[in-house]
Amino acid sequence: MVYGLEKLYTLRKFYPQWLTGIGVTVIMIELGIMCGWSSPYLARLTSPDSKLPLTSEEAAWVASLLNLGRFFGAISGAVSVNYLGSKRSLTLSIVPIGCCWLFTMIANSVTWLYAARVIGGLGLGMTYSCFSLYVAEVALPEIRGALVSLAMAGGGSVGVVVSSICGSYLSMDVSAAVYIVACIMVGMLFLWLPESPHWLIKIKDYERARLSVGWYQPSNDPDQEVNVIKNFVASTSCESFRDKLRRFESAPIRRAMLLIIVLFTFMQITGLNTIIFYMETIIRNSQQTLLEPSVAVICVHSSGILATILSMCLIDRCGRKFLLIVSSAGVALSMAGLGGNSYLINIGADLTRLHWLPLVSVFFFIISYFVGLMSVPSTVLGEIFPADIKCVAGCVASLVGAVWSFAATRSFQPMKDAIGDTYVFWLHGICALLLIPYVCVYMPETKGKSLQEIQNKLLRK
Numbered sequence: 001m002v003y004g005l006e007k008l009y010t011l012r013k014f015y016p017q018w019l020t021g022i023g024v025t026v027i028m029i030e031l032g033i034m035c036g037w038s039s040p041y042l043a044r045l046t047s048p049d050s051k052l053p054l055t056s057e058e059a060a061w062v063a064s065l066l067n068l069g070r071f072f073g074a075i076s077g078a079v080s081v082n083y084l085g086s087k088r089s090l091t092l093s094i095v096p097i098g099c100c101w102l103f104t105m106i107a108n109s110v111t112w113l114y115a116a117r118v119i120g121g122l123g124l125g126m127t128y129s130c131f132s133l134y135v136a137e138v139a140l141p142e143i144r145g146a147l148v149s150l151a152m153a154g155g156g157s158v159g160v161v162v163s164s165i166c167g168s169y170l171s172m173d174v175s176a177a178v179y180i181v182a183c184i185m186v187g188m189l190f191l192w193l194p195e196s197p198h199w200l201i202k203i204k205d206y207e208r209a210r211l212s213v214g215w216y217q218p219s220n221d222p223d224q225e226v227n228v229i230k231n232f233v234a235s236t237s238c239e240s241f242r243d244k245l246r247r248f249e250s251a252p253i254r255r256a257m258l259l260i261i262v263l264f265t266f267m268q269i270t271g272l273n274t275i276i277f278y279m280e281t282i283i284r285n286s287q288q289t290l291l292e293p294s295v296a297v298i299c300v301h302s303s304g305i306l307a308t309i310l311s312m313c314l315i316d317r318c319g320r321k322f323l324l325i326v327s328s329a330g331v332a333l334s335m336a337g338l339g340g341n342s343y344l345i346n347i348g349a350d351l352t353r354l355h356w357l358p359l360v361s362v363f364f365f366i367i368s369y370f371v372g373l374m375s376v377p378s379t380v381l382g383e384i385f386p387a388d389i390k391c392v393a394g395c396v397a398s399l400v401g402a403v404w405s406f407a408a409t410r411s412f413q414p415m416k417d418a419i420g421d422t423y424v425f426w427l428h429g430i431c432a433l434l435l436i437p438y439v440c441v442y443m444p445e446t447k448g449k450s451l452q453e454i455q456n457k458l459l460r461k
Contacts, residue, residue: 016216017139020193021147024131025155026186027090030097031127032159033179034120037104038063039160039279039297040167052172054110060413062113063277067406069118073125074402078395080126085199086134089126091190096123098183105176121402128398132382133390137196138216142316148382149312149375157304157370160276164301168294201229244389256384257393259443263324263377264397266435268404270331270373271428274412275365282421286341286358287351300362307370319447320376321439327372328435334368335429337361342422383446 042063045054054062073096080089100120107113135147166175194216200209206226213229214222247253275282279300284293291299314323341358344351351357377397385393415424 017143017147020138020216021135021143021150023186023189023193024090024135024147024151025158026182026189027094027097027127028131028151028155029159029162030094030179030183030186031124032156033163033166034066034097034100034124034159035156035276036160036163036301037167038066038277039281040164040294041172042278043280043284043293044167044172052107052110052113056413058110060410062110062117064406064410065114065117066121066124067273067402067409069121070125070128070405071121071399071402073122073127074129074395074398075125076122077126077129077398078391081130081133081391081394085196085202086130086137087190087193087196087199089130090134091187093123093126093130094183094187094190096120096126098180098187099123101176101179101183105173105180107172125398125402128401129391129394132378133394134196136382136390137198140217144379144382146312146316148379149308149315152375152378154305154308154312156374157301157308157366161298161301161305164294164298168298197226197229201226206230244392247386247389248392253385253389255442257396259384260377260381260393260397261400262435262438263380263443264400265404266328266431267373267377268401268408269428270328270369270432270435271335271365271425272369272373273405273409274424274428275362277409278412279362282338283358283362285421286338287345287355288357288359289355290359296359296362300359300366303363304366304370307367308375311371311375314371315375315379316447319445320380321443321445323372324376324439324443325372325436327368327376328432328439330368330371331365331373332429332432334361334365335425335432337364339422339425339429342420342425346420346422380443380446384444 038059042054042059044050045052045062046056046059073093077089077093080092084092096119100116100123103112103116103119107116131151132148135151136144139147163175166178170178194212195208197209197212197216200206200212209229210222210226213225217225248257280293280297283296288296290296311323337357338361341351341354341361344354381394381397382390412424
């Protein structure tokens, strides 16, 4: 009886936050679909029998323009969070995502695809600027890391699996119509969810803030929690944007910002964009004989879902540093395997006994990346800064991610033509190895630590 009551209390305590986390994850699934879309469809669009034939140069632009739009979306998201709050900004980001699929559905020239990818990138950048802030505002510390991991890694991995399946069996316009329906559904969910209590207190709507706290955190005393948030908002609302920028002159904040810039840079230059955007082409050219390329892509992305579940279980147990180090080592090893396979193909070696190597390497890359590199940087971003400057830090992180992801995606084909994919893979592996000593020396462990404890650790670095 007592056990049953405890279970009911736990369910009531965390259910609203998990529902919110699932809603955020659905938006992230849409982003994962946009990222994974290019792998099956660019392989189709560049084939000789394509109804909308693209050159390799046009295909490279279609793949990379998503990340160019992300740059401007990051700026829009930061401005929107300041004037509309994190929840409304997240809801607003659904609009450009839906427009992306509308343009894709009606595309009869490459220009429509260019426009779709840029506008979709706008929604992607907006989402990345505000989703972790929204989760941090409504979630209890016990499940904060798990919810961010669920959204960041879980949404991405499920999204690319969905895009791989739809890309294998549905035409481009039909799959886009399906994604538009999903946008409408998640938009309705977010219109129903309450506003963040932090935003409601900022606009002095205290009664709705009390109701919001009661819904998101039913185990807490609403009046007490409202007073805590009210005091915090009062202590920071007098700060101008210039005052917030001056906060970055202090040593702990400056070092925290450097850490986030490094983490979000290495997220993009360790090979994720190369693998996600060009996976089917990479597998098709690898001479592996285990699976058909389209089936292999689905299976590989499905392994990302398992890696996400593993990350959710480990991130609040093993810590952020451990997962990031293991993830980086695994990425480096998998890139060494892909580069080695490409090198053997180039020298005309017999690959009969190593026909499994490229597929296993891609599997290992996705699992390794999604366990740590996908989720840890966003989790640390939500933990390492004072709440009043998180929006600025989130904007910088999103801009850094957008610039490097665009550069990595756009440069793959030219670099492949110039030096060969062997050295492109090995270069990604070297980048992953370089991250390990930096994490060991400069990154504080944030698991279970208060903001003050984290700031003290940064001050000692």
